Amino acid sequence: MSLIPKSLIPASQFSNLFSALFSHYRRHPLQLLALALMIMLATMLWTGVNHLTTQARASLGQSEQAVAARSQVERVDGQALAVADFVTLRRAGLCVMPWLEVERPGQAGRLVGIDPLAAGCFAQTDSPEPENSLEPVDSSEPMESSEPSKKPEPVWTPTLNGEPFIDISEAAALAQNVAPRNVSLSLLIVSPEPASALPADYRMTGFSLGPDTGELGDSFLLNLDALGFLVLLITALLLRSVYQLGMAQRRDSFALLQRFGVMPSAINRVLLVEILLLALLSVVPGVWLGRLLAGTVGGGFGQALDSLFDTPLYAGQAENWLTPIATMMAIVLVVCLAQNVRALLLRMAAMLPFALPAKLLTGAGAGAGTGTGTGFRQSPWPWLALPLAAAGLIMALLAQSLPLVFVAVALVFAATGIAAPFAIAALSATLARKTREPLARWRHTELGVMARRLALPLVALQFALAMVLAVQALVTVFEATFDEWLGQRLAADYFIEVPAGANADAAAQWLAAQPELAQSGDWHQVVRGVAQLPAAADPEKSRKAQSVDLFAIGPVSPLLTMWSLQAAGDQPWQGFAAGAGVMVNEQLARRYPLAVGDSLVLTLADTRLELPVLAIYADYGRPAGEVLINLDLLPAGYVPAFESLSISPGDSGIEVITDGLQRLWQVDSVRVRDNKRIRELADAVFDQTFLLTRAMTFVTLVLAAVALLIMGWVFFSTRAWYFRLLQVWGLTRRQVLAQLARLALTLTLSITLLALPLGVWLTWILVHRINPLAFGWSLPMAIYPGFWLQLGIVSVLIGLSITLLMRSQLGGSGPKPVSAASLGGDER
Structure with missing residues (x-):
């Protein structure tokens, strides 16, 4: 057995x-x-x-969880933190931990240096708000408890373990070999009791790895x-x-x-x-x-x-x-x-x-896929295309979340993928019935057979063409729009950083007194910081309290009035110059939400301001909310995070300006940045953003083209004996090749034409639906018929390539004998 x-x-x-x-x-x-x-x-x-x-x-999720709802220490004078500040605070009895971020050159990802010994006090300190603790602490005893057995385990060890977290000594060694701008030191702190225990030279602010971006x-x-x-x-x-x-x-x-x-x-x-x-x-x-x-x-x-x-x-x-x-x-x-x-x-x-x-x-x-005709009577699938497309279009228009938009796109793609081959077959059958020329009738009928037999590669090519068309339009319009926006934001030739402790107001008065700048007006003072927005008192309004970036500018120069605004009232810049209102970026207008004419309440250094929204401006490249305010409205106690001067010196040159500011501020040098160089760097960064997108779309299009080429060639080859019958009917070999070329070109160009409306619709979805939900800002809709022509040329090349490959197939012997088995159920 x-x-x-x-x-x-x-x-x-x-x-x-x-x-x-x-x-x-x-x-x-x-x-x-x-x-x-x-x-x-x-x-x-x-x-x-x-x-x-x-x-x-x-x-990012690990690091955000590790520092969730924590506070950090900053110097009141705005100077960068150093090791001496850490020593001073620890000697004052405060629980402080260093957080050293180092961006490695030529490698992906930042490293974070921490001190496990200094982090021990975080585990031993009960936060007054349990949800703000780094990890749940088993013991509910206060710090004053005299029982040493109740000492909790350090919670930083399991959380900050392995990359990107390393010992701070290793991070400090790496920091010696990178540029200073790639190194950032923060001091995390547990709120002292009482609050007056913090030395007067320091203040506490919130610590987060990024803004509240929804x-x-x-x-x-x-x-x-x-x-x-x-x-x-x-x-x-x-x-x-x-x-x-x-x-x-x-x-x-x-x-x-x-x-x-x-x-x-x-x-x-x-x-x-x-x-x-x-x-x-x-x-x-x-x-x-x-x-x-x-x-x-x-x-x-x-x-x-x-x-x-x-x-x-x-x-x-x-x-x-x-x-x-x-x-x-x-x-x-x-x-x-x-x-x-x-x-x-x-x-x-x-x-x-x-x-x-x-x-x-x-x-x-039902006999699907067999026999002749358009295929509508053999399969129920074509009739599903219409309800699927209707459901997808309605959902895409009304959906307020990104997953629902993706579902809508999937429904529309499924509908078009089902309908495209049957549409070509139905149109071919209609043309075949209406024509009286035998050769044209044969050609139309054969086109319908090819559309059904090559349905999968044809639909794949249609999807690839639509995706390439939409992504190309998105990338092109983004590059053009972003370049225009950078031209507005970086309209000045240079900007000069105000050194720590220097008097920016004195510099502004000095610049206003310079004859050439006074005549052109091409300069303004910039103050950046943070403002607080309260939650809406009206429960019907979904406005949540949040921190936003503050962008204070004065005086209003021609460099500002050239900005293009998405929405604005009458003479917005005149009202802004008079301090009669503020402007907000598109991200804040969408998220808060706000419209032109709405009243906005700001809290700046314990000062409450309530001003109307004069305009909404585009702010590409980041999701943070921003408020643009006149510099004269800033309260006296407001501490800026950054100050600079934007200047276009004209014929006098930037050296005259920098020499005068050095004498005024009594410093050896001032930091000047060329906005042209910044613009080049920004363009390079955003080119990297779409590198993966372009690679995927290009390779996908190549795959689809090669697959259709292979499938078309093999399909034509298997029917070569059938095409040789055209020679029996009296056509020359050149005429047979011409008929095959017309067939191949008609098929590829038909699927390209069907891909165009899908690609245009997908472009609209990307710029008006997905982009605002995914990034927080929208882009203008644009189409590029020149690129459509390029896709048409690709389709023509595929069709011609199939024809060239068929030349060798038509040069063989006589027609292949046809068996009864090969005719059963197969389309001839």
């Missing part, structure tokens, strides 16, 4: 069967190469994006994840189409093996092992390439995250290879073995007459 179950295959038989089935790829190596490249490139793109977004969420950073990362998912979807369609083509070509081989006694279950097991090996050999290098991609663009991604959301990207945790490998392996298996699931549903429909959903999903009993 054999100990081997009948369901298993002996090793020798398995090896022979595997060799017999794999011989298909020895005859068609291009298909194997296409499958491997699609899996590897999709894995690379998804792994790179997923690695960066996971690192950002994990490291989870905009998470939305930004979700945006990247959604784009990565779209790339996976397109690649899955392409992978499915190429794999399905191979399975269709192997049907005769499967039938021959079954005649020799091989069970279908054994064939399915060998096919499972085959796709597992292919996936493993393609996914592993794809994951490695994805990690390499993440490391390459990680520095720019971190800069973009810091610039867009004022939240730095910290160094990540240990790399996890198992998750992306398992995820991509599962996706490949599901995509390639979906036919087995369909067969299972068919058996369900056969055994259970009431299993109507299974019949609908598989098209059982």
